[in-house]
Amino acid sequence: MVRLNELPVEELFTSGHRLCAGCGAGTIMRMTLKAARGPTVVVNATGCVEVASTIYPYTSWKVSWVHVAFENAAAVASGIEAAYKALRRKGLWDKHVDVIAIAGDGGTFDIGIQALSGALERGHDFLYICYDNEAYMNTGIQRSGATPHGAATTTSPAGRRIPGKPEFKKDLIGICAAHGIEYAATASPAYWNDYITKVQRGLEVEGPAVIHVFSPCPLGMRFDSSKSMEVARLAVQTRYWPVYEVEKGKYKLNIKVPQPKPLVDFLKIQGRFSHLFQPEFQHEIEALQRWVDENWSRIASLCGETA
Amino acid sequence: MAKVIGLTGNEAIAYAVKQCDVDVIAAYPITPQTIMVELLSEYVYNGEINAEFVCVESEHSALSACVGASLTGARVFTATASQGLALMHEMLYVASGLRCPIVMGVANRALSAPLNIHGDHSDMMGSRDCGWMQVYAENAQEAYDWIIQSFKIAEDCRVLLPISVNIDGFILSHSMERVEVLEDEDVSRFLPPRKPVITIDPAKPITVGALCLPDYYFEMKRQQVHALNESYNVIREVNRDFESFTGRKYDLLETYEMSDADVAIISLGSTAGTAKAVARDLRSEGKKVGVIKPWVYRPFPEEDLIKAVGDAEALAVLDRACSFGAPFNALCSDVVAALYRYGKSSVKVFNCVYGLGGRDITPTDIRAIFNEALEVAKTGIVKEQLEFIGVRE
Numbered sequence: 165m166v167r168l169n170e171l172p173v174e175e176l177f178t179s180g181h182r183l184c185a186g187c188g189a190g191t192i193m194r195m196t197l198k199a200a201r202g203p204t205v206v207v208n209a210t211g212c213v214e215v216a217s218t219i220y221p222y223t224s225w226k227v228s229w230v231h232v233a234f235e236n237a238a239a240v241a242s243g244i245e246a247a248y249k250a251l252r253r254k255g256l257w258d259k260h261v262d263v264i265a266i267a268g269d270g271g272t273f274d275i276g277i278q279a280l281s282g283a284l285e286r287g288h289d290f291l292y293i294c295y296d297n298e299a300y301m302n303t304g305i306q307r308s309g310a311t312p313h314g315a316a317t318t319t320s321p322a323g324r325r326i327p328g329k330p331e332f333k334k335d336l337i338g339i340c341a342a343h344g345i346e347y348a349a350t351a352s353p354a355y356w357n358d359y360i361t362k363v364q365r366g367l368e369v370e371g372p373a374v375i376h377v378f379s380p381c382p383l384g385m386r387f388d389s390s391k392s393m394e395v396a397r398l399a400v401q402t403r404y405w406p407v408y409e410v411e412k413g414k415y416k417l418n419i420k421v422p423q424p425k426p427l428v429d430f431l432k433i434q435g436r437f438s439h440l441f442q443p444e445f446q447h448e449i450e451a452l453q454r455w456v457d458e459n460w461s462r463i464a465s466l467c468g469e470t471a
Numbered sequence: 472m473a474k475v476i477g478l479t480g481n482e483a484i485a486y487a488v489k490q491c492d493v494d495v496i497a498a499y500p501i502t503p504q505t506i507m508v509e510l511l512s513e514y515v516y517n518g519e520i521n522a523e524f525v526c527v528e529s530e531h532s533a534l535s536a537c538v539g540a541s542l543t544g545a546r547v548f549t550a551t552a553s554q555g556l557a558l559m560h561e562m563l564y565v566a567s568g569l570r571c572p573i574v575m576g577v578a579n580r581a582l583s584a585p586l587n588i589h590g591d592h593s594d595m596m597g598s599r600d601c602g603w604m605q606v607y608a609e610n611a612q613e614a615y616d617w618i619i620q621s622f623k624i625a626e627d628c629r630v631l632l633p634i635s636v637n638i639d640g641f642i643l644s645h646s647m648e649r650v651e652v653l654e655d656e657d658v659s660r661f662l663p664p665r666k667p668v669i670t671i672d673p674a675k676p677i678t679v680g681a682l683c684l685p686d687y688y689f690e691m692k693r694q695q696v697h698a699l700n701e702s703y704n705v706i707r708e709v710n711r712d713f714e715s716f717t718g719r720k721y722d723l724l725e726t727y728e729m730s731d732a733d734v735a736i737i738s739l740g741s742t743a744g745t746a747k748a749v750a751r752d753l754r755s756e757g758k759k760v761g762v763i764k765p766w767v768y769r770p771f772p773e774e775d776l777i778k779a780v781g782d783a784e785a786l787a788v789l790d791r792a793c794s795f796g797a798p799f800n801a802l803c804s805d806v807v808a809a810l811y812r813y814g815k816s817s818v819k820v821f822n823c824v825y826g827l828g829g830r831d832i833t834p835t836d837i838r839a840i841f842n843e844a845l846e847v848a849k850t851g852i853v854k855e856q857l858e859f860i861g862v863r864e
Binding site: 202203204205207214215218219220221223225226227228229230231232233235236238239240241242243244246247248249250251253254256257259261278279281282283285286 | 494495497521522523525526527528529531532533535536537538539540541542543544545547561562565569664671672673674675676677678679680681682683684687
């Protein structure tokens with residue numbers, strides 16, 4: 165795993181962006197570019213990071229950066245990768261270029277899943293990073309396919325009849341790994357060296373790689389902006405967010421959680437779950453705990469671990 | 472020296488693209504464009520062209536990939552039709568907004584519902600305000616010629632805008648015609664490799680597609696208007712250059728028998744060919760009729776159109792698409808606006824919608840339209856401003 169003194173001092177994602185205080189995505193972007201190994205082009209889907217980092221005429225990016233639209237970061241990355249391949253073959257370009265596509269959960273789980281699937285199937289050499297803050301936070305906290313069960317968003321509100329989102333989170337890495345890609349992994353910014361190492365690995369492999377990283381959002385998950393990394397750590401320590409990788413189809417659990425903290429430790433510090441603590445919705449917490457347990461044992465068993 | 476071969480419209484476009492040293496083709500097959508994509512894949516798979524073929528999972532991704540590829544400085548081509556163009560709609564605006572000189576072949580086809588795979592212009596007319604240059608070909612030869620010219624026009628640093636070359640679905644896309652093709656070396660001489668102005672070269676990092684708020688967005692759009700205005704002259708220059716290479720003369724629009732015409736039909740694409748044949752017959756009967764065929768629909772060649780109309784007193788404007796609820800349909804609206812702007816609103820105009828969903832328009836229909844125009848010119852009265860030709864009422 166990468167060590168702190170091995171990281172470049174240079175900041176390729178600079179300060180001055182307009183992300184919220186405590187935004188996990190800003191930290192994730194900074195760490196992502198700490199792993200950049202040479203000529204890099206970032207393709208950014210519409211979303212928090214995009215709008216907050218490139219308000220014309222300013223930019224936080226010291227690498228070439230392209231934003232096209234919401235649902236097509238993977239398709240745009242395909243075109244860039246293909247173009248450099250063609251230009252190199254013709255002798256019009258001489259360097260390898262790392263292409264990194266970055267999108268939120270809305271741009272990945274929902275509107276962008278088709279473009280992502282197509283790009284993975286075609287085998288383009290690029291790294292796709294989904295920073296998952298578990299809702300459409302940029303437009304003001306609407307539910308996505310990544311929003312967990314029970315969470316209150318503005319389109320899955322904590323209603324009197326329906327207490328938050330009834331559905332459960334989609335298995336993104338399962339979907340990506342099913343494409344037979346070389347490398348897929350989950351991560352949490354609280355475990356910075358695990359994440360940066362994974363970005364390095366994702367860039368190294370030839371062909372598509374996907375990293376699904378938990379992105380704590382003080383505004384949308386409703387916690388104090390000083391608590392971001394705590395939330396990101398609790399996600400892992402409660403087994404809510406298993407940190408694992410799938411390399412050439414082989415699963416490996418990267419962070420073992422032998423004695424998980426109770427899920428409520430993760431839930432109770434976030435306002436989006438506060439309604440579940442009313443006695444009549446206790447069963448929803450239990451349902452979410454069951455999902456966490458089943459998800460963990462499924463992944464642990466894929467990783468050859470005994471849960 | 473040129474050689475003559477038999478090619479359909481789809482084949483002519485694919486053949487031209489093959490000679491244009493493209494770097495990336497990203498496309499998704501759709502009737503009636505499919506053969507274009509099949510042929511291009513074949514060229515790539517057989518190593519006949521040194522390009523990457525990105526066989527995407529949708530038209531939306533096709534144009535998205537093209538935008539990404541174009542930003543690297545690569546020469547890029549895509550092709551689509553109908554629903555595919557509609558699915559691309561969002562990306563059409565991004566391609567022009569990011570100033571990507573992408574060339575796109577469109578085999579025009581009706582839009583659903585009801586589902587119909589045959590030719591009309593609803594697809595491109597539905598995207599007429601997307602900031603692309605838009606060319607309509609009358610036959611396979613023109614399609615071939617315009618594709619080669621289009622790369623040069625689009626990539627010119629005064630323009631840097633995408634361009635679509637439209638051929639009528641089936642009528643042109645699937646009809647075999649005589650086409651004079653250039654030798655590969657001649658195309659290379661006419662069309663040198665792309666010289667991009669700014670790219671996403673990581674050695675000189677730039678940010679493309681930033682968020683532009685009310686303080687800058689308007690200026691960006693104004694620049695696109697400026698670029699389209701600049702394109703008039705660039706198109707003419709490229710046309711002249713192409714003529715010196717091939718002897719084939721192109722312009723913003725073509726006129727037929729307009730020097731002393733009393734009336735004219737204005738039409739895009741293959742129907743203009745039928746109109747010219749009918750006009751020739753009517754001329755032999757002593758009737759002073761002519762035809763105006765805009766090759767370039769965007770930017771709209773209004774100055775040339777006014778010049779072409781000359782002293783004609785009545786115009787029948789043929790639209791192969793319906794602008795539901797509008798006073799006139801697309802082409803006619805532009806013609807009327809141009810007449811008004813040039814102080815020629817006394818010219819009588821009527822609008823004929825025809826051929827939706829691939830319905831044939833016959834020489835008999837066109838003869839009737841010319842005769843009606845002659846009647847309008849004689850009486851000064853337009854009985855019906857908007858007609859639907861060949862439809863069961």
